[in-house]
Amino acid sequence: MTTNPAFELVVRRHGTSVLRMCTALLGPGPDAQDAWSETFLAALRAYPSLAIGANIEAWLITIARHKAIDILRANHPVPLDELPESAVLPAGLGGLQLLDSLASLSELQRKVIGYHYLLGFPYEEIPAFLGGNPASLRRAAADGIKALRSQHHEAEEES
Known part of the structure; x- marks a missing residue:
């Protein structure tokens, strides 16, 4: 058994x-x-x-x-009367404001990138968590990665 x-x-x-x-x-x-x-x-x-x-x-x-x-x-x-001071990013992120970049992605893009790239799930298994279908989730991840690369490229040009 x-x-x-x-x-x-x-x-x-x-x-x-x-x-x-x-x-x-x-x-x-x-x-x-x-x-x-x-x-x-x-x-x-x-x-x-x-x-x-x-x-x-x-x-x-x-x-x-x-x-x-x-x-x-x-x-x-x-709701607050005053905004708190902005958070300080951890040292070592360089010119790329990684947290701001991730925040600029849609919730679906962040989640799909997390499931696939951080946790290693194949796209075929992710619909069990998020719904949708593998093709649409693959597209969301690709669009999110493209946006992150674009922001990274812009940050490198500025520095």
């Missing part, structure tokens, strides 16, 4: 992928770490009833996506 691997092994194998997904959706920091923790707590409770041979990484990524959305909903923007 075949069984799913021990949960500790699942955390070791897929912890990085789950953290990448949480960070892609929430940005680096405590919110992404909280979503990671909540993902594995929820997964631990549901793991005994997971079908043998199920795609564990896809299952965890789906849970992570839901946990990240929960955090986004809980932290919805509140």
